[in-house]
Amino acid sequence: MPASSSRFRRCLQVFAVLQWVFSFLGLAQVCLALLIFTLLGQAWILAVLYLVWLYGDRDTPQTGGRRSAWVRNWAIWRHFRNYFPISLVKTAQLDPSQNYLFGFHPHGILVIGAFSNFCTEATGFSRIFPGLCPHLLMLPCWFHLPLFRDYIMCSGLVSSTKASAAHLLSRPGGGQVAVLAVGGPLEALEAKPGALSLRIRNQKGFVKLALEHGASLVPVFSFGENEVFQQYPNPPGSWVRRAQEALQGLLSVSLPLFHGRLGLPLPFRTPIYTVVGAPIPVQRSPRPSRAQVDTLHALYLERLTMLFEEHKERYGVPADRHLVLT
Template identity: 65%
Template sequence: MWVQFAPLRLPLRRRLQTAAVVQWIFSFLALAQCCLVLYLLLLLGDGWVLAVLYAAWLYLDWDTPARGGRRSAWARNWAVWRYFRDYFPITLVKTAELDPSCNYLFGFHPHGVLVAGAFGNFCTEATGFSQLFPGLTPHLLMLPFWFKVPFFRDYIMSGGLVSSEKASASYLLGHEGGGQVAVIAVGGPPESLDARPGALTLQIRGRKGFIKMALQHGAALVPVFSFGENELFNQVQNPRGSLIRTMQERLQKVLGLALPLFHARGVFQYSFGLLPFRRPIHTVVGAPIPVPKTPHPSREAIDELHKTYLDKLTQLFEETKAKYGLPEEKHLQLI
């Protein structure tokens, strides 16, 4: 296999963009493990007092990830996120006004391998969320497991990540006075196993928990489609029923995490590695779907709203796909 090396002479901004993405990949794949090792070293070494004090703080702060988190405007505005945005680049597209006196549930599609678009748009200010949607505060929901890792939990909360447990979503969507946005990657980790260039498969037909949650709190539903999300990585072939897919699905059920075998490019060459390809991401935020507050929604009400949501998501995709380079014959596959 021929290796295509990156040019030796590149503008500094390009190198800074690559460095920004390297640290993001490291944060996703290894930072939690490093934080855990650091804590254990402190606990078993001369820093045990600091470790004990942090444990006491962790006990007192345990519920924070399920109660809106602890975001930092300073961290969300770091320069590194602007370089991260420009690497792809990532663009946030507004199609309708959102009333800041209401709470919203954004359904993000597709999950992709590492939800790069969701992170760049909703966990940083690099794409201008606060300017596009004044008065709204976005929170990206993440698996609860990660908020139990010392130090790492504080880092991810600074960007606006919160726990994906039901109590967390309820806290946001039930916020008096509105202004809160809960962003859910509806397909979840299982959908990442189908994430590869050209794929338009969404695991959504059997996912109605977010619909029920919106009804219980009267939070408006907003379909969000991120064009380019699946173009960032290649993935080892894993068709349904294959040995690899069966093992991935079993591990996902045990660990709660999907393990897509992805690859793309490296730091100094373009032929293999774990860095995403430089391909544009356009995250399109659709119009809100009004939802009546129904504390105890019936199955029929959930099914009806779920159908409406699928129709609006499909409409959003069909009306905007040509603008972002997809041919007319490309359609969503909802499973």
């Protein structure tokens, strides 16, 4: 391949990643400013009509969203994938007549592996898992932002409220996949190169949800997820961590202080391998007891640990490193 062509491809990859980082960190504010500007301008009637429509559409993020195959297949996502690169690894067959709850680990800074694999077709989800329709669960606050919420739903993002997940997991006929970054925003504060700490021991709501709807649980581990950004020091107990945790409680989102290449929010070119484990069959129990939840949660932790141990050396984790479950 000529050097000029190679440089052009790398430039496309950098652009693809930067536009995505911007969409995650700044697009919501731009959309809000655009709506306000339109309301105050001569085209105010368009903004009013949109707001009226928005009121009628307010429940869509909790009822399966509004995905677009066209958006999910944009060529830019293939450049995004190739920047790292990102790979989706299948380890077991998944029956498309069933509904599934994928537990995604670790959260990382920006859940890059989860977005690429489950919100785009860049890594071939529909080809690898035919008959399944993935939905990545995202904090509800993002779906209150006009215009931005319509854009993110196109990729298959939906609200992470219980009602939203329940809607997917109770769909008759199967084929629905709810993908949840189990560690949540606080786990993002632990996302540093080499970190293997997961906030999961007290995270049992997703297990209860699976029991209530009889949805199979599937552990997913994304190797390399914590390697793509460096985070400024924020050890537990430090004033930085205390401030971050206080803001998380107030805003519902974490605010990790991170950087990548050249000190910018441009990720390092580190391969990400998202490994999808074997499903854990779950017998439906509309009102599961605490003992049922605890038993299934313990089984899930066991399967997640097995998945990690089985694949870690293949994807660059030394044999003497193990998960730390907190």
